[in-house]
Amino acid sequence: MTGATSIPCLSGLHHRRNPLEDNPFFHPSNGFYINPSDVILAQVAYDLSAQSQSRVAYHRAGPRREIMYEPSAVKAAIVTCGGLCPGMNTVIRELVVGLWELYGVREIYGIPAGYRGFYSMEAVKLDPKAVHDWHKKGGTVLATSRGGFHLHKIVDAIQLNGFNQVYIIGGDGTMRGAVEIFKEISLRKLEVGITGIPKTVDNDVGIIDRSFGFQTAVEMAQQAISAAHVEAESAVNGIGLVKLMGRSTGHIALHATLSSRDVDCCLIPEMDFYLEGKGGLFEFLEKRLKERGHAVLVVAEGAGQEMIPRNESQKQERDESGNPVFLDVGVWFKSVLKDWWGREHPDELFTVKYIDPTYMIRAVPANATDNLYCTLLAHSAIHGVMAGYTGFVPGPINGNYAYIPLEEVALTKNEVNTSDHKWAWVRSVTNQPDFETNFKGQSL
Numbered sequence: 438m439t440g441a442t443s444i445p446c447l448s449g450l451h452h453r454r455n456p457l458e459d460n461p462f463f464h465p466s467n468g469f470y471i472n473p474s475d476v477i478l479a480q481v482a483y484d485l486s487a488q489s490q491s492r493v494a495y496h497r498a499g500p501r502r503e504i505m506y507e508p509s510a511v512k513a514a515i516v517t518c519g520g521l522c523p524g525m526n527t528v529i530r531e532l533v534v535g536l537w538e539l540y541g542v543r544e545i546y547g548i549p550a551g552y553r554g555f556y557s558m559e560a561v562k563l564d565p566k567a568v569h570d571w572h573k574k575g576g577t578v579l580a581t582s583r584g585g586f587h588l589h590k591i592v593d594a595i596q597l598n599g600f601n602q603v604y605i606i607g608g609d610g611t612m613r614g615a616v617e618i619f620k621e622i623s624l625r626k627l628e629v630g631i632t633g634i635p636k637t638v639d640n641d642v643g644i645i646d647r648s649f650g651f652q653t654a655v656e657m658a659q660q661a662i663s664a665a666h667v668e669a670e671s672a673v674n675g676i677g678l679v680k681l682m683g684r685s686t687g688h689i690a691l692h693a694t695l696s697s698r699d700v701d702c703c704l705i706p707e708m709d710f711y712l713e714g715k716g717g718l719f720e721f722l723e724k725r726l727k728e729r730g731h732a733v734l735v736v737a738e739g740a741g742q743e744m745i746p747r748n749e750s751q752k753q754e755r756d757e758s759g760n761p762v763f764l765d766v767g768v769w770f771k772s773v774l775k776d777w778w779g780r781e782h783p784d785e786l787f788t789v790k791y792i793d794p795t796y797m798i799r800a801v802p803a804n805a806t807d808n809l810y811c812t813l814l815a816h817s818a819i820h821g822v823m824a825g826y827t828g829f830v831p832g833p834i835n836g837n838y839a840y841i842p843l844e845e846v847a848l849t850k851n852e853v854n855t856s857d858h859k860w861a862w863v864r865s866v867t868n869q870p871d872f873e874t875n876f877k878g879q880s881l
């Protein structure tokens with residue numbers, strides 16, 4: 438049986454004809470509008486021999502024949518929260534231009550500096566002219582921040598300003614905040630449409646295929662790996678060490694490793710590893726240096742954190758949003774590698790070149806693929822909100838755009854599955870040790 442996962446709808450608004458009907462550029466023909474019964478299946482791979490399998494489906498994103506807002510009565514707010522990600526400006530631009538051109542909305546505002554901007558700063562009026570070249574800029578012109586989430590102050594400000602559509606662009610933390618806002622708005626019985634547009638360079642948001650900007654970040658990460666490879670190859674016993682973003686998930690490291698093919702070992706937060714002894718990292722590197730004269734090591738910033746010595750205050754440190762603050766795994770690695778080599782081969786040359794591209798991979802404008810993706814996301818968000826949906830996230834599922842309940846997205850994390858084919862592929866490309874199996878074997 439298949440039924441669409443329900444998305445809340447605003448109940449106090451009136452149905453009206455979609456103004457796209459009269460838009461000279463669209464000429465809506467058969468199949469242009471999406472029906473409430475059009476769904477996207479969460480899963481496309483099934484085992485035909487299995488008896489009964491429940492199928493999860495989501496409403497398909499896109500324009501509806503009828504909308505629930507009178508465009509001249511819309512007052513929309515757009516906010517960006519959390520860390521940067523390529524494409525944030527494109528999403529803002531396309532929200533503004535889409536609301537303006539597709540639906541004729543004229544009251545569109547940018548909230549500066551993340552959630553705190555709702556109650557502590559003046560909203561900025563936006564129109565297509567103001568945002569026309571934003572897709573070419575990295576970062577977010579609206580500015581972003583961490584922390585500052587005061588639910589009542591935010592919802593009071595939404596109410597006070599008369600915003601009746603709120604577009605929230607952010608990562609997993611932002612989505613959790615958006616759920617709170619949606620619930621408070623429902624409690625106050627306000628006719629305000631809320632949508633969360635998932636942004637995260639880490640690609641740690643679940644259900645959707647991937648988050649925007651991720652591919653651009655992987656491309657940038659590859660450049661760092663290429664430089665590390667050149668440095669390592671040009672040295673005697675050279676190690677090129679690259680630290681990549683990935684707070685608690687190793688997607689960037691994994692994808693950059695797979696696409697670069699220069700990497701000898703990729704370490705991610707989802708996988709434990711160890712240094713000394715049989716089957717450990719040092720034994721592997723020793724062999725690689727002997728065979729090839731160099732090695733490239735890619736490490737996600739959240740990997741191996743529990744191995745780095747830290748004092749009590751470092752253990753407690755959190756950023757303004759409450760995320761744990763990490764120590765630099767790259768700096769730590771460089772020093773343990775040097776100690777190890779000095780101990781084992783005191784008379785032989787050895788070099789570690791550490792490359793830390795951190796913000797360079799996310800502070801760039803989106804590439805062509807991500808720009809197109811951002812446009813489709815923004816338009817999907819607008820069509821959904823104009824149709825009266827609220828508390829939802831637009832996003833691609835198996836290549837098709839769908840509306841997913843906000844709470845479901847906020848609760849689901851996308852982690853690297855180290856038991857699946859993709860991770861096996863990484864190991865086959867790098868030939869790195871299977872630390873988990875080796876560790877079990879060692880301790881038997």
Ligand SMILES: Nc1ncnc2c1ncn2[C@@H]1O[C@H](COP(=O)(O)OP(=O)(O)O)[C@@H](O)[C@H]1O
Pocket residue numbers: 518519520551552553582583584585586607608609610611612613614615617636637757758760
């Ligand atoms: N559990 C939560 N409930 C409410 N707001 C949250 C929650 N977690 C994070 N936030 C808020 O969401 C915003 C962004 O969160 P953060 O973790 O910094 O980035 P991201 O959204 O990219 O993961 C911050 O303003 C933060 O205060």
Ligand SMILES: O=P(O)(O)OC[C@H]1O[C@](O)(COP(=O)(O)O)[C@@H](O)[C@@H]1O
Pocket residue numbers: 519520521583608609610636637638639682683684738756799
């Ligand atoms: O921007 P900051 O505060 O230095 O934080 C860096 C963190 O932001 C990220 O780039 C993105 O994280 P979020 O998606 O949670 O904002 C992480 O990879 C990294 O750990």
Ligand SMILES: [Mg+2]
Pocket residue numbers: 519608609610637
């Ligand atoms: Mg986050």
